[in-house]
Amino acid sequence: MIRGREWTGFEAVALQEAMRKSVRDFAAMLGIDTTTIANWRSGLSTVTPRTRMQEILDTTLAQRATPEDKDRFDQIVAEGETVWRRRHQRPDASKVPRLESPQRPNAAAYPPAAVASTVEAGIGCGEDRVQEVDEVNRREFGGTLLGLTALAATSSDAQAHVAPELVDYFRSQLAGHYSADRFLGPTQLIPAAVPQYELLCELANAASGNLRSDFWSLATGYAAFLGWLYQDAGDLRRSTYWHDQMLERAHRSQDPQLVGFALHNKAMLEADKRDGRSVLDLTGAALQQRTHLIPKVEVLLLQQAAHGTSLIGGDNAADECGRLLDEAAVSLEAVDDEYPWGACRSPRYIDVQQATIWTRLGLAREAIALWEQIIPDIPASQSRDRGVFTTRHAQALAAAGEPEQALATVAAIPPLVVRTGSARMRTELFALQKRMQPWSRDSAGRALDELLSSFT
Incomplete structure (x- = not known):
């Protein structure tokens, strides 16, 4: 040398x-x-x-x-x-490009440079290769983790002692991320979560016994969180990658609850792709182990199976979806665990699923009545969820033949899409535009087209 x-x-x-x-x-x-x-x-x-x-x-x-x-x-x-x-x-946020149209479903809906450049790279742990980006700017957040990184590097070299106290530290961090997700968005949270995930993988590789499983459990939670953030941002390719990482880490953790949660998240991604059969494949596989699952995981899987059923449709779809959601509501009453993921205790959780499914199945009047009960109960600070639900309410109004009311309902949503970078809201807005096609030449249809013109 x-x-x-x-x-x-x-x-x-x-x-x-x-x-x-x-x-x-x-x-x-x-x-x-x-x-x-x-x-x-x-x-x-x-x-x-x-x-x-x-x-x-x-x-x-x-x-x-x-x-x-x-x-x-x-x-x-x-x-x-x-x-x-x-x-x-990072560049000035005022200079980032506008949101892409739904004709580019894999395009990032948040300002891409705020998270990374477009150069593909691998950021992984062990022998894994994460399909991430080359220029992730972790300088600000990474500086706070230098001491922990040094610990991980030392432990990796010598397979030495890894402090068990770090499990509680990262568990609280993950819980904080999930809580912050209600108020922030992918642009703010991805740069913070990625380096923590990488460090957790290093610590897991350096640890042994139960401590190793604990770190892999936390890495699973972080991978699930990142998969969700990219999904919310409309980058389904990277979301798919992180969901795959999540499932692999879940098996390493040897925790059946995490495996069930991972299958639920994969099913949720397939629902975004409108593949109902894949949703039922994944939820069905997890529910085969139902006797070993905690109530929270049961709730997540049952409600996702209802979404899969509604995507497939059929004469009995509404009844079957109702049955699945009723079962989920029963299990919801028994949810009592310390896992930081799976926020099924959020306000009106089952009602939101029911109203979404009714909107999808064309039961417009039932959906409108339920949305009008749900939306006032969602805190204004949870702007992304409130924006998504409001737009679905507008879809139900359009389906019921009330285009002017649908337009008025979503008037404030497009600026919120730009501010939060939420591709979910953007997708729901274009779904509304499709439902408004019968009035495309009327004042309401033209006004909606103008409202959405900045996204095309």
Whole structure:
């Protein structure tokens, strides 16, 4: 091995960029995990690679970098960390592009650069490769985790002691994220959750026994949360990735409740794709173990099975959906656990599912009456949920032949979509536009088209 300079995380990422390699490709070249590079990018000059990695970096620069690569490397290093950080900082939120139309269902509905650039990379743990983005800016949040990252790195090297107290720390963090999700959105929460997930994977790999299972359980919860955030943002490709991670981590945790929760989340994603049969496949698989499931998981699976049934439709769909929701309501009364996920105790939870299903099945008058009871009970601070439910209420009004009332109901929703980046609201608005087609040439239809023109 060739020995030369004393490398820091900043110089290591400077070499990556000089060689024009993605995180995944650079990690493969060095024979390391992508999480190591993510830590370099987070810590920059505060991180010092280990001796073995110093040698690998020396050899890579000396033997694998081209003369042009070396020139670019020298220039990046000469410019310094401050210039590098400025070049990779998040752009002014006022300059981000507008939301995409539903004809691009995989396009991000939040400002993409606020979370990451469009360069694909891998950010994972162990041998996993996370289909994430190359330029995630974790500087602000990552700095608060440097001490924990150092603990994880030390434990990973020596399979040494991992503090059990970290389980409670991350459990409280995850509960806080789920609570904050009612008030914030994907743009704000994804950059905070990703580095915590990565660190949890490192801690799980370093731990053993029950503590290892505890960390994998928490990693499952974080992966589920990230899958939901990307789903809410309309990025179904990345959401699918995180849901797959969630299911794999759930099996590692050896917790049947987490496996059931993971299958529910996968089913919820399929419902967003309007694939009712896949929803029933997944919920049916989980409910086969119903005698071993806690009430919360039962509730989540039963209500999702009702959504799957309504997507398939049929003469008896309304009755079957009602039966499933009645069973869910009974189980809801018994929910009493400490899991931070699965907010089925939120206001009017079963009623929301019922009203959504009635709207989908064309039972407009029943849906309108229920939405009018539900929406006043949703706190104004929970703006994304309130916006989604209000738009579904408008869909029921349109289905009942009340286009003017439907238009008035959603007048304040488009600015809320822009502010929160919620693709759920955007999707519901375009579903309303479809229901308003009979009045497309009337004043209400034209007004709605104008209202939605900024999204197309």
